[in-house]
Amino acid sequence: MSRGKRPKWMIDIAVERMNILFERAEMEFITHPERSHRYVELARKLSTKYNTKIPEKWSRRYCRKCGKFLYYGHNSSVRLVDEKVSIFCGECGHVMRIPYNKEKKNKRRAKYESIKKRNDE
Ligand SMILES: [Zn+2]
Numbered sequence: 001m002s003r004g005k006r007p008k009w010m011i012d013i014a015v016e017r018m019n020i021l022f023e024r025a026e027m028e029f030i031t032h033p034e035r036s037h038r039y040v041e042l043a044r045k046l047s048t049k050y051n052t053k054i055p056e057k058w059s060r061r062y063c064r065k066c067g068k069f070l071y072y073g074h075n076s077s078v079r080l081v082d083e084k085v086s087i088f089c090g091e092c093g094h095v096m097r098i099p100y101n102k103e104k105k106n107k108r109r110a111k112y113e114s115i116k117k118r119n120d121e
Pocket of ligand 1: 063064065066067068089090091092093094
């Protein structure tokens with residue numbers, strides 16, 4: 001296949017497949033974590049192949065370093081440190097720091113608070 005930008009319909013399909021892979025990864029993590037890690041690998045391959053980003057919804061659900069699926073409260077934890085979101089990977093110990101985006105602040109705060117609540121339960 002030629003390099004460069006793919007037609008939009010092709011990218012849409014790739015994004016849809018990535019969503020499905022991550023949804024499965026989330027569903028199967030508790031029973032088959034090794035499958036989840038494999039799904040992440042496949043999604044990342046799609047991302048490279050179609051030169052398109054992993055959907056933002058899932059971009060923090062895998063470790064940038066070791067590529068494992070991250071399940072908050074199981075092999076991962078999220079903290080707010082110095083106005084940055086820190087995502088800790090329990091698989092390799094890598095910490096990803098994401099700057100706090102002011103425009104999305106309120107939205108993200110709600111999101112992380114709901115995750116935190118889930119972790120505390
Ligand atoms: Zn890792």
